[in-house]
Amino acid sequence: MSQEGGVPVKRRRENGPDEQPELRELIEKNISATQEIKTLVNNQEKNLLERIEKLEDQRENTEWLIREVVKIGAQINAENKKSLDKKFVLNETFCDILTMKEGDYRYGKFYEHFGQKWNLVVRRQDNYLGVFLNMNKLGNTEEGSAETFHSLELSVGHKFREAIKQEFKFDGSHMYGRLKFSTWDEMQRCWLVDGKLSVKAEVHIKKLSGAMKPKLIDFDASAKFSDYILEVGGEKFHVLKQLLAMRSPYFEALFYGNFTESTKDATELKNVDPTDFQNFLEVLYGEYKAIDDFTLEGIMLLNDVYDAKTVGERCQEFLMEKSQLSLCKKLKLVSKYGNEELKDKLISEIKTLEEYKSIVADGVEDFSHDVTKALLKKSLTLQ
Known part of the structure; x- marks a missing residue:
């Protein structure tokens, strides 16, 4: 090793400074490749995230669809179940309650449901108000029996007091309810409006039998x-x-x-x-x-x-x-199960305004929209 001024001098590389550009180029290529890899990875990650998001959206949509189908199915089942239930509602307003004496009865109008006649009955006994649901045979049919679940209510406007929920078999005795629904004084104080008493019954027939x-x-x-x-x-x-x-x-x-x-x-x-x-x-x-x-x-x-x-x-x-x-009952059945032709034919049989008023008063809550609309048109011809 040569010395200059007593200080050893390092041996110069054969290529000297000419090797530096190649090194820098290699480093730059490596950096560029690394960036491309990172970009590729980032793009793949982005694509993967997008696919995951789409799958999540699809899963959410699928879960929503499943929920909706289940909901609709439950609704259909509920509607089908309801359609098979033998149910009806009776509403009656007794106008002469205050004239009742001890032991007196007042009978509501009979309504036809499932081959029997039904009505509401009230009684004054021992200064109590009794409320009952009654079943009678229809037309020439023999005595029938019915297993029912029913509730009886006294109502004032939109407010009501739900009375009793009972399950009975109407067999032999055809009137069931509560003999002491409320005291007579309580009835006058709480449930009487302008001398009138409104009673409601909701009836669900579990089993109904006529003559054998x-x-x-x-x-x-x-x-x-x-x-x-x-x-x-x-x-x-x-x-x-x-x-x-x-x-x-x-x-x-x-x-x-x-x-x-x-x-x-x-x-x-x-x-x-x-x-x-x-x-x-x-x-x-x-x-x-x-x-x-x-x-x-x-x-x-x-x-x-x-x-x-x-x-x-x-x-x-x-x-x-x-x-x-009755014509009113026929219209109720047509409202629920019939067709346009039957509706028109039945309504054409209404001949007088008095008959029209009676039908509307008895069945307006049970008529379909189409039947109600047709009845309104019919009223114009009876004025």
């Missing part, structure tokens, strides 16, 4: 050509699947659709009165004599769900040609 009429068709184990059992209210009905499916979309879906019932040989139909179902099946099988004023409403109630065309047609024919039900 002979069955037109036996659907027991001896039934021929049966291949399925429908359990209704503790009773077994042996039926032919193909016949029911041919005449009712409901049973076609039940027996041959994508339901577990289609793989079984028996199933239960809930919330159905077995007496109504016996009558419905008889008509479905062609025994149209099963329809009368007592059975009509129950059959129409079931057919509103089961949608058997022939059953609906036979019920409508009976309603228009043979039924002895």
